[in-house]
Amino acid sequence: MYHTHVQPEHDPTEIPFGERPIEDVMRSLWDELLTPGNFRSIQNCSSGRHSVVELEQPRAQYCVGDPLNVLVNTRDYRGTPKAYGGDLILARIHSPELQASASGEVTDLRNGSYHVRFHLFWPGNVQVSVILVHSSEAVQILRRISAHNYDKIIYTGTFYNGSKREESQCGVRLKTDKSLCEYGRKEDAEYYACFPPATLPCNTLRTMRSRNGPVSNLTRDEYQLLSQKHTGIQMRNRFAPVNVSSCPAGTRRPTEKCVAGFGMMSPVPTGYFFKNRWSSSVCQNGNFFSADAISRCLKGKKLKLMGDSTVRQWQERLFGLLKGLKHIKPFDHHYFDLAVDPQLNITVQWKMHGHPFVTGYNMVKDVCGYVYQELDTVAVGDLVVIGVGQHFRPFPLEIFIQRLVNIRKAILRLQARDPQAFIVIKLENTREFSSTMTHLSDWYGYVQNLAQRKVFRDLKVVLVDAWDMTTAANTFAIHPNSMVVSNELSLALSHLCHDT
Known part of the structure; x- marks a missing residue:
């Protein structure tokens, strides 16, 4: 069932998912997600343009604090009602003139209909928007092409020895009977490999870049179903905006x-x-948007941002607000950036997570650090923000879960050294519908966020739900706008400082 951001109740005495075999975590995730019937043709798939949204049990008056319930009835491209669920649906309420919005909880009734529950937080005219991101048939295709498929991203490694330069293909898991150049830590199940270059030794690998590989096991119709034409379609409402009163x-x-x-x-x-x-x-979050408020909170502190470029945006936002922050050279916005305010003794460091990464830029192999290794270098009192996921979307889910498990172990080691350690987990945000769906679909991000909630749910960490924020804001951008980033940052700081 596609519940937005909801987890089933669990027994606190059970073994945490992060301490179970990877297969157990995978099985738990798939048990929560409905597997629909087989794809036959686009005409039989859920159609956002033919599906309708109806208001359940309309009231004469709606008050702030009331629930607002709608029913989504999906239909296929012929207009025939669907008889099963499994679609990826995102829903929001919004009042553009008030710059107000919130996401809704979507429950799959497994019969082609979906119940969406909203909470009315503000007065005024409130509009409902329900988006069919992917039909259940598209979801099935995405799941199939992800399982055990390590070739959606092809890496080119460049080996150097003096003036000599050679290239070779690399990958997360290469299929061959021949010997390989292997890197990473096999004891942590974190490793990748390259085919040996023509003459240079394995230890001369210097940089790697990536490109999208083809997905060979797709039919023409399946490719078409995953195209932008059939992705992220807003459904039609059979009701007008709702007027909400301040009761x-x-x-x-x-x-x-x-x-x-x-x-x-x-x-x-x-x-x-x-x-x-x-x-x-x-909780009662604060107002950490001004340079003064942020400076008071971060004064004398070291903030370590670990992860992808959506976490780097936090540093960029701080750099734009805190005029005393200055870059410490050398830095490269692809994998490392350090900024310091010597007067306020504030340090903000961002470091790209280790392989895998998806970029056409030549990433220096030994500059990017695995988050779980970086956590072992964190000093007592340092502030940590972790945001991973976007670069893992093209790979089988077990690769991401293994990374989460290793991060979890490192968090526990850090908390043993520093019981008051301040650790933020930033979930993935939504991204463009123009992205290559076979590699970067938001369905992959949705499932990866479910995995983060499972693996980290018993830890004493701060959650910044970027998925909820970007769904509410309707941004659908790999790098959300400054409004969203500022609110992510403010929410995180609200857990650290309580004086504003």
């Missing part, structure tokens, strides 16, 4: 301070935008 018994914001440890089991939605400011539905 006396309306919702009041939570009064609890934001603390680490309960985010992975947070309610749906985790918050909402109003006047482009995010309010948490879990």
Whole structure:
């Protein structure tokens, strides 16, 4: 079932998923996700243009704090009602004039219909938007081409020895009976390999770049179904916007301070935008948008950002706000950047996570560090933000889960050294519908976020649900705009400082 950001209740005495075999985590994920019937033709697939959204049990008056329930009835391209579920659906309510929005909780009824529950957080005219990201048939194709397929990304390694330069193909898992140049840590199940270059030894590998590999086991119709034409289609509403009133018994914001440890089991939605400011539905988050407020919070602290470029955006936002931050050379925005404010004693470091990465840029092999290894170098008192996922989407899910398990172990080691360690987990955000769906679909990101919630859910960490924020904001961009990034950063700092 496609529930947005919801996890089933679990027994606190059970063995955490992060301590179980990878196969157990995989099985648990697939058990939660409905597997639909076989793809036959596009005409039999769910169609966003033919499906409809209806208001359930309309009321004469809606108040702030009330639920708003809608029913989605999917139909295929012939207009025939669907009899099974499994579609990837995202839903939001929004009031553009108020710069307000929130996501909805989608429940798959497994009969071609979906129940969507919204929480009314603000007064005014509220619009409902429901998007069919992928039909269940497209989801089935995406799952099939991901399983055990390590060739969707092809790497070219460049080997150097003095003036001599040779290239060779590399990959996460190369299929061959011949000997390979292997790198990484096999004891952690974190490794990759290259075919040996013509004459140079394996230890001369210097840089790697990537390109998309073909997906050979797709028919023409399956490729068509995964094209932008059939992706991210807004469904038609059979009702007008809802007018919401400020009734006396309306919702009041939570009064609890934001603390680490309960985010992975947070309610749906985790918050909402109003006047482009995010309010948490879990805790009383602060207002860390100005340079003064951020400076007071980060003064004397070292912030270590670990992960992909969506985490690097946090550093870029801080660099734009805190005028005292200066780059320390050398830096390269592809894999490492260090900035320091000597007057306020603030350090902000971003480092790209280790292989795999997806980029046409020549990444220096030994510059990017595995997050779980970087965590072992964190000093007591350092602040840590971890954001991984986007570069893992083209690979089989077990590669990502193995990385999460290793990160989890490193987090526990850090917390043993520093019980008050401040650790933020930033979930993946949505990205463009123009992306290559076979490699980078948001369905992969959705499943990877479910995996993060499972592996990390019992840890004392801060959750920044970028998926919820970008769904609410309707951004669908690999690099969300500064409004979203500022709110991600402000929410994280609200767990660290409580004086603004």
